[in-house]
Amino acid sequence: MTLAKAYVIIAKEHNNLQLAWELSSRIRSCQLLLSKAAMRGEAISLDEAEPIIKSLSSLIFKSQDAHYDLATTIMTMKSHIQALEERAHASTVQSTIFGQLAAESLPKTLHCLNIKLMADWLKKPSLQPLANENKNSPRLVDNNLYHFCIFSDNLLGVSVVVNSTISNADHPKQLVFHIVTNGVTYGAMQTWFLSNDFKGATIEVQNIEEFTWLNSSYSPVFKQLLDPDSQAYYFGGSQDFRVEPKFRNPKYLSLLNHLRFYVPDIYPQLEKVVFLDDDVVVQKDLTPLFSLDLHGNVNGAVETCLEAFHRYYKYLNFSNSIISSKFDPQACGWAFGMNVFDLIAWRKANVTTRYHYWMEQNYDRSLWKLGTLPPGLLSFYGLTEPLDRRWHVLGLGYDPNIDNRLIESAAVIHYNGNMKPWLKLAIGRYKPLWDRYVNQSSTYLQECVTN
Numbered sequence: 001m002t003l004a005k006a007y008v009i010i011a012k013e014h015n016n017l018q019l020a021w022e023l024s025s026r027i028r029s030c031q032l033l034l035s036k037a038a039m040r041g042e043a044i045s046l047d048e049a050e051p052i053i054k055s056l057s058s059l060i061f062k063s064q065d066a067h068y069d070l071a072t073t074i075m076t077m078k079s080h081i082q083a084l085e086e087r088a089h090a091s092t093v094q095s096t097i098f099g100q101l102a103a104e105s106l107p108k109t110l111h112c113l114n115i116k117l118m119a120d121w122l123k124k125p126s127l128q129p130l131a132n133e134n135k136n137s138p139r140l141v142d143n144n145l146y147h148f149c150i151f152s153d154n155l156l157g158v159s160v161v162v163n164s165t166i167s168n169a170d171h172p173k174q175l176v177f178h179i180v181t182n183g184v185t186y187g188a189m190q191t192w193f194l195s196n197d198f199k200g201a202t203i204e205v206q207n208i209e210e211f212t213w214l215n216s217s218y219s220p221v222f223k224q225l226l227d228p229d230s231q232a233y234y235f236g237g238s239q240d241f242r243v244e245p246k247f248r249n250p251k252y253l254s255l256l257n258h259l260r261f262y263v264p265d266i267y268p269q270l271e272k273v274v275f276l277d278d279d280v281v282v283q284k285d286l287t288p289l290f291s292l293d294l295h296g297n298v299n300g301a302v303e304t305c306l307e308a309f310h311r312y313y314k315y316l317n318f319s320n321s322i323i324s325s326k327f328d329p330q331a332c333g334w335a336f337g338m339n340v341f342d343l344i345a346w347r348k349a350n351v352t353t354r355y356h357y358w359m360e361q362n363y364d365r366s367l368w369k370l371g372t373l374p375p376g377l378l379s380f381y382g383l384t385e386p387l388d389r390r391w392h393v394l395g396l397g398y399d400p401n402i403d404n405r406l407i408e409s410a411a412v413i414h415y416n417g418n419m420k421p422w423l424k425l426a427i428g429r430y431k432p433l434w435d436r437y438v439n440q441s442s443t444y445l446q447e448c449v450t451n
Helices: 002-013 017-040 046-065 070-104 108-123 127-135 155-167 183-195 220-226 228-235 255-266 287-291 343-349 351-361 373-379 404-409 431-435 443-450
Strands: 146-151 175-181 202-207 272-276 280-282 299-302 338-342 384-387 412-414
Touching: 002 017, 002 046, 002 070, 017 046, 108 127, 108 155, 108 183, 108 443, 127 183, 127 202, 146 155, 146 255, 155 175, 155 183, 155 280, 175 183, 175 255, 183 202, 220 255, 220 351, 255 272, 255 343, 255 351, 255 373, 272 287, 272 343, 338 343, 343 351, 351 373
Parallel strands: 146 175, 146 272, 175 202, 299 384
Antiparallel strands: 272 338, 280 412, 299 338
16 A cells, blocks of 8 residues: 555656556555454454455556566655655644643633632631631641641642542541642632641641742742743743643742752641652552651652662753762652651751752753752752652553552552643543542532533
8 A cells, every 4th residue: 555655656756647546546446445444343354355346456566567667666655754744743742832822721611610619718708717726726736746738729630639648548637738829719719728628637737828938039940930031931932843731831930840949948846747749659668757767857758760760860950060070960850749757867958958059050951951859869969768669559531451460459549741641631540530539519519510
């Protein structure tokens, strides 16, 4: 068929329209046969294929007899292949852009949920005193309890993280969740967590906009947010195809996304916390993480260098001497999403100061392109304790072929990638693992789904 298609082009170029028509007719017969075989799910029989192959072969011989020599055929096929490659590349770029846009968008149901909850926050005067009462709970600073922090404006994502952690905990009343969100989502987040039952666990919701200490004189990422070049790069909607669309995702310059580097500033009285991303599901009791020996290290994390592309040289620009003089390019990468932070060791090692240094060095995006992982690899270099891989299994947001046994044994599964479980883009076989922790009985959610 491929050879016949090449001869169709050559025949047309030589104005032999009859031959081009006959070749096209036989090609269509081949395509029809393949289609039928695909529809019925059975192999093509020799009796079906032989007459079509014979007639197509005779036409190819006829084309060769018409002096369409091999060199002409090769040149035509090369130009045909080049044109197809260009079309394929354009389609890939377009598909990536559409996929990125879909991943960044907020589904209507979630938007509706935020609006309904925010409306109740403003209408129900009893909610705000309750929220103020929670802020003063002594449990928030009790180091005998198990503290988890989540920084996000994704209400449903955060609720699944909290629900799944509590559902799989042996002693839910000993858990404390510290949630930080933005001013837009704060009221909705408070209403949700004040209106639902969480088996005695303590839940604190804070507004990042009330962190007056987090300003441009202290935080380099805050300074970058105010920079016109950074704003144009991340928020300007540029269609420069030389830059991968994911590199321009505004979440990479989001204060909430970078808040993980300020955990000791936010919780000065705490000694140890577990950090969770908003796209994880907890499947096992996580309290044993708090008794793990980190051997003086700051960050307990699962390493990801079983695959070669998760080593330092894949995340950082080692052609820059600032990087190459201080770091091993073959050093093993690790994952954010489920991390144990020893805050005593953090303060002693001045990790936040390290982070500030590297963010300032990367003002022109010459050391790395995107995200919080590269500055994390630099800031926690030599301060990370590898955890058993079963604590944190990644890839459910992009890899459809993860072994079921690995997923079942995981304490935390992570939907990192664009195919988030709350989107229609989600990978079907992993979605039920997330759906089971969505509070489907919530009247807010039911109304939004119905409408």
